[in-house]
Amino acid sequence: MSVTSGSKATTSRRAAIAGREGVAGWLFTLPIIVILGLFLVVPVGMALWVSFSDWSGRGSPFSGDVSFIGFNNYQDLLGGGGLAERDFGISLRNNAWYVLLVVPLQTAVSLFLAVMVNRAILRGRGFFRTAFYFPSVTSSVAITVLWLFLFGATGAVNKLLSYLGVNGPNWFADPSGIVHNFLALFGVTSGPAVLTDNTALGVSYWDWLSGPSVAMTAFILMAIFTTSGTFMLLFIAALQNLSGETQEAAMMDGANGWQRFWRVTLPQLRPVLFTVLTLGLIGTWQVFDQIYTGTQGGPGKTTVTPAYLSYTSAFSNQEWGKGSAIAFMLFVIIVVLTLVQRWVLRERGVSRRRMRAYLPAASETNSSAAAVAAVAEKKDEVR
Amino acid sequence: MQRSKKMWAALGALATITAVGLAGCSGSSFSGGSAGATQNAGSPLTVLIGSSGDAETKAVTDAVAAWSSSSGTTATVSAASDLNQQLAQGFASGKPADVFYVSTDALAGYAANGSLLAYGDKLANKDDFYPTLVSSFTYDGKFYCAPKDFSTLGLEINTDMWAQAGLTDADIPKTWDQLSAVAAKLTTADHVGLAFSPEYARLGAFMAQAGGGLVSADGKTATANSAANVAGLQYVKSLLASGSAKTTKDLGAGWGGEAFGKGLAAMTIEGNWIGGAMKSDYPAIKYTVAQLPAGPAGQGTLQFTNCWGIAADSQNQDAALKLVEQLTSTDQQLSFASAFGVMPSVQSAADKWKAANPTFAPFLESADFAQGVPTAKGASDVITDLNSQLESIATGDPQAILDQTQKNLEAVVGK
Numbered sequence: 001m002s003v004t005s006g007s008k009a010t011t012s013r014r015a016a017i018a019g020r021e022g023v024a025g026w027l028f029t030l031p032i033i034v035i036l037g038l039f040l041v042v043p044v045g046m047a048l049w050v051s052f053s054d055w056s057g058r059g060s061p062f063s064g065d066v067s068f069i070g071f072n073n074y075q076d077l078l079g080g081g082g083l084a085e086r087d088f089g090i091s092l093r094n095n096a097w098y099v100l101l102v103v104p105l106q107t108a109v110s111l112f113l114a115v116m117v118n119r120a121i122l123r124g125r126g127f128f129r130t131a132f133y134f135p136s137v138t139s140s141v142a143i144t145v146l147w148l149f150l151f152g153a154t155g156a157v158n159k160l161l162s163y164l165g166v167n168g169p170n171w172f173a174d175p176s177g178i179v180h181n182f183l184a185l186f187g188v189t190s191g192p193a194v195l196t197d198n199t200a201l202g203v204s205y206w207d208w209l210s211g212p213s214v215a216m217t218a219f220i221l222m223a224i225f226t227t228s229g230t231f232m233l234l235f236i237a238a239l240q241n242l243s244g245e246t247q248e249a250a251m252m253d254g255a256n257g258w259q260r261f262w263r264v265t266l267p268q269l270r271p272v273l274f275t276v277l278t279l280g281l282i283g284t285w286q287v288f289d290q291i292y293t294g295t296q297g298g299p300g301k302t303t304v305t306p307a308y309l310s311y312t313s314a315f316s317n318q319e320w321g322k323g324s325a326i327a328f329m330l331f332v333i334i335v336v337l338t339l340v341q342r343w344v345l346r347e348r349g350v351s352r353r354r355m356r357a358y359l360p361a362a363s364e365t366n367s368s369a370a371a372v373a374a375v376a377e378k379k380d381e382v383r
Numbered sequence: 384m385q386r387s388k389k390m391w392a393a394l395g396a397l398a399t400i401t402a403v404g405l406a407g408c409s410g411s412s413f414s415g416g417s418a419g420a421t422q423n424a425g426s427p428l429t430v431l432i433g434s435s436g437d438a439e440t441k442a443v444t445d446a447v448a449a450w451s452s453s454s455g456t457t458a459t460v461s462a463a464s465d466l467n468q469q470l471a472q473g474f475a476s477g478k479p480a481d482v483f484y485v486s487t488d489a490l491a492g493y494a495a496n497g498s499l500l501a502y503g504d505k506l507a508n509k510d511d512f513y514p515t516l517v518s519s520f521t522y523d524g525k526f527y528c529a530p531k532d533f534s535t536l537g538l539e540i541n542t543d544m545w546a547q548a549g550l551t552d553a554d555i556p557k558t559w560d561q562l563s564a565v566a567a568k569l570t571t572a573d574h575v576g577l578a579f580s581p582e583y584a585r586l587g588a589f590m591a592q593a594g595g596g597l598v599s600a601d602g603k604t605a606t607a608n609s610a611a612n613v614a615g616l617q618y619v620k621s622l623l624a625s626g627s628a629k630t631t632k633d634l635g636a637g638w639g640g641e642a643f644g645k646g647l648a649a650m651t652i653e654g655n656w657i658g659g660a661m662k663s664d665y666p667a668i669k670y671t672v673a674q675l676p677a678g679p680a681g682q683g684t685l686q687f688t689n690c691w692g693i694a695a696d697s698q699n700q701d702a703a704l705k706l707v708e709q710l711t712s713t714d715q716q717l718s719f720a721s722a723f724g725v726m727p728s729v730q731s732a733a734d735k736w737k738a739a740n741p742t743f744a745p746f747l748e749s750a751d752f753a754q755g756v757p758t759a760k761g762a763s764d765v766i767t768d769l770n771s772q773l774e775s776i777a778t779g780d781p782q783a784i785l786d787q788t789q790k791n792l793e794a795v796v797g798k
Contacts (some may be wrong), residue, residue: 056496058474083764083791154634174633175774265474300771315468317764318492 051324056116057314073321077329085324089201090301091326097212098305102223103280110228110276111269114235115261119290129236133229143226144294148172151218171218175300177210178217213302219290227283231276238266238272274345276294278338285334306330414460415687425500426698427457428706431473431480433466433689433725435656442722443710449575456702469564470634477696483705485528485692487519488763493692494522495760500693501525502704504642508711511729518602519755528690529711532725534654535749536588536684538673539639544552544569544649545671556676557612559592559618566627569649577628580638580649582770585652587685590615591754592678597766598757605792607769608785611680616677616781623777632774644668654687655746658724674745686753688728 046061054069055061077088117128135143150156151171158168183189190196191206198205212220242265250264266273288307291297297304297312308328314323384420409693413754430447434440444460451458463469466484473479474493483755485493493499503509503517504561516530548568556562566576579585590596595611604647606612622628629648636642637653638793644665661668691707693700709715713735715729720736726747727736741786757766768791772784 057471057492058498059477060494083761083768086437087764087768170632173635175771291645297767298774300774301768315465315471316489317761318471318489318496319761371478 011323047324047327050320051328053321055320057318057320059330061262061320062303069321073325074329077322077325081202084319086202087301087304087309088101088306088326089199089203091304091306093203093208094212094216094302095287098216098220098223098287099281099284101212101220102284105220106228106231106280107273107276109224110231111235113232114226115265117232118218118236118239129232133231135226136229138226140226140289141293145220145291147222150229157211162365169214172295173299174214175298175302177207177213177302179209179211180326181214182211213300215295215299216303219287219294219303222290223284223287227280231280234272234276235269238269242268270345270347274342277341277345281341282334285330285337307361373381402602414600425456426457428481428697428699428703430458430460430706431463431466431469431483432460433484433486434462437724440781442719446710446719447706454702454705456699456705456706459479469681473694474604474696478694481694481697481699482706483692483694484531484689485520485756486689487687487764489530490520490527490690491522491758491762494525495528495556497695499527499701500526500695500697500700502693503527503529505704506711508713508729511713511731512711513728513730513750515686515750515753515755516688516728519686519688519758522758527661528692529707530728531689531711532690532716532719532728533686533688533750534656534726535686535746535753536652536654536675537746537749538675539643539651539653539657540671540673541643541646541649542669542671546572548649556675558676559678562676563622563627563724566622566650567625570627574646575627575629575634575648577622577650577652578631578634578636578639578642579628579652581630581632581773581776583766584685584687584770585639586616586619586773586776587754587756588652588675588683589619591680591683591685591752592620592675593683594678594680597762598756598759598790602758605789605796607789607792608782612726612785613781615678616783616785619776620781627792630774630777633777638665643670650671655724655726655743658743672742674749682749683765684749684753686750686755688755724781751778755797757792760794762792765791765795 017177050061051073052068052070053061053066054072055066061068076082077083079085088327113132116122117125117369122128135373152158153169153173155271157171161168180189191204191209195206195209196204200208246264247260247267250260255263286307287305290310291303291305292311294301297308310323310326310330312323313319313326386493393789397733430443432440432443434443434523439462440462447458447460461480466486470479470483470485470489470493474496475682479498485499501522503520506529509517509526512530513533516533517526520527520530531693538556544599549745550568551669554561554565556565562577569576588598593611593615594616595606597607597612599606622631631637631639631642634642636645636647637686639648639653640657640660642648643651643653643657646668661670674682677683688702691710693703693707697703711729713727713732714728716725716729716732717735717739719725720727720732721739726743727733733747737747756762765788769784769788770780772787
């Protein structure tokens with residue numbers, strides 16, 4: 001490797017590095033490259049191969065009697081028409097609802113908590129920060145066990161609800177979806193034929209729209225409870241880096257507290273927001289420990305997630321190809337959603353509509369509009 | 384651009400080198416596996432068990448230690464925290480444990496990929512095992528491994544509640560009608576007459592009593608949506624609808640033993656494993672055990688079992704076979720039975736076991752009409768799916784549930 005990079009300088013920047021320095025550079029980075037290669041690149045490559053092979057779990061996946069079967073494993077999961085496809089569809093449904101609810105809620109809660117404990121005026125800030133951060137430090141297995149007790153049929157949560165006159169559900173044994181339950185309040189217990197007769201991945205549209213099951217909802221509450229503290233820490237760090245001058249300038253311009261938060265503070269938090277959303281997205285698509293220690297996918301398969309399904313396919317059913325195929329599809333989902341999210345959160349120029357508010361009302365002419373457009377374009381270029 | 388290309392080339396080269404290296408150094412042991420019986424008499428044995436608790440771990444450890452000292456072959460026992468995962472890792476690495484527990488639903492997978500040694504026919508005590516157990520561990524016509532022990536389902540009755548309801552021994556239900564009748568009599572404001580977990584491993588007994596089963600007797604045809612199975616589930620529905628029976632889920636209990644022990648139900652359907660739980664968790668409850676009542680097609684119950692697998696990659700298969708023979712011998716099974724309450728898998732131990740456990744004799748006597756659970760590769764997924772639907776059996780449509788199961792099952796059996 002040192003030979004390929006060191007002596008021949010190809011770019012002007014590389015030319016500045018003398019041959020010896022190049023060797024030294026590679027030498028210093030070599031340990032981590034070897035470690036990453038051995039424990040990350042090679043296993044991932046092996047898993048990718050397994051997902052395209054009929055490896056049965058005995059001996060090396062590279063041995064002669066393992067053959068390449070193309071996209072068969074993926075085919076079974078995405079269009080096989082059998083149980084494998086349905087299970088995969090159900091796991092995606094469950095996890096999609098989980099992500100849809102957890103990511104926005106945990107981001108909002110953590111931002112709220114951060115703003116609250118960031119106030120200089122608050123007494124005992126240290127105590128509150130510790131209290132909110134505490135669940136994040138605790139092992140997810142311990143919290144899951146705690147949750148199983150809290151949300152048991154006669155657990156603390158249902159006791160609390162009973163004081164309010166609510167007859168709480170048997171949380172971890174209730175497979176009914178909350179959207180379906182909500183609709184049932186209005187007497188809607190089965191969907192229109194359009195939704196019930198058509199299926200995607202073996203699951204009817206009506207079931208896709210069932211919402212998370214009551215059991216999954218308990219996990220959703222748990223995820224928000226445990227991760228908000230972690231992300232609160234990131235937001236606090238960001239908030240403390242914001243300069244006071246901008247706030248003061250906004251104050252001078254007559255912006256009230258609400259406006260300062262939405263128009264001044266929040267836009268400055270965009271990089272952290274991106275980090276929090278990305279980490280949240282990755283974390284929530286990989287739910288595993290809670291399911292493994294908590295419900296094992298039950299009740300009624302409503303807490304099966306792709307990560308858990310990948311594990312059981314490989315280790316319990318010896319369907320190694322399917323297990324790794326699920327893992328790689330999960331990988332694709334996460335990458336695609338992160339890119340989408342990056343695109344949505346990209347830095348944009350101020351829209352004309354909003355810009356108008358900052359311009360003198362009289363100068364609403366062609367020239368000013370052009371100026372606004374120019375400003376907007378310039379911002380895009382900066383990005 | 385140029386730079387990143389080089390970086391990728393370097394990484395790629397590195398990955399290839401490491402992969403080849405990995406494959407190279409592990410190659411020898413992998414090829415050893417496919418060659419089959421590599422005998423190395425005297426090489427030590429490892430035993431991997433999925434233990435139910437300290438009592439079982441200690442009993443197996445002691446038994447293996449005793450065999451070790453008499454045979455001169457060292458053997459160590461380890462209790463797996465996750466048996467399936469640890470077995471899978473062992474098979475993939477080419478260095479599995481020599482002797483280990485195999486469940487009926489894992490058998491087909493391990494047998495199909497050649498991980499298991501089909502040693503059943505070499506066993507000296509081969510004919511002593513219950514025939515239904517032998518068929519549970521027969522794959523592709525080969526008897527793979529020796530049944531370790533087994534369990535059947537029975538009807539547990541709370542004797543105090545029974546007496547309070549004015550019932551006597553003569554009222555112990557023999558038919559479905561009688562079961563419905565006593566369940567109704569036993570139902571009070573405080574407890575229901577009968578409780579069971581809403582899953583195939585319990586409700587399947589009713590399907591058997593109606594003359595059904597998920598697969599045909601030879602295990603080659605899916606028969607999930609047969610009229611008998613539908614009738615079995617319809618009867619379960621009628622029990623639930625009458626209000627004299629409830630699922631453990633509706634009672635807020637984890638399983639039948641919990642509902643029974645907490646006095647939420649006067650009767651429950653569980654296997655002989657309930658004995659340990661009653662003794663340790665609910666010693667105050669007095670109960671008796673009866674055989675499950677007969678349905679329209681006669682008596683029926685389900686049977687659960689594990690076997691002692693031997694790895695095809697084991698270095699010392701002869702010793703492993705001897706160890707298994709010792710572990711499944713009549714006397715050894717009787718001492719396992721007294722240590723952790725299992726039922727011996729050999730017929731020669733039956734009488735002694737019944738004499739030692741008179742209360743539990745109905746479980747062992749049920750072996751005559753017990754039905755094994757499907758063992759085809761992929762069947763456990765189908766049963767998981769069936770269970771997920773049986774959870775709402777009270778409101779579900781048995782025909783629709785079983786039709787779905789039939790479709791799923793057809794994809795895995797007879798392949």
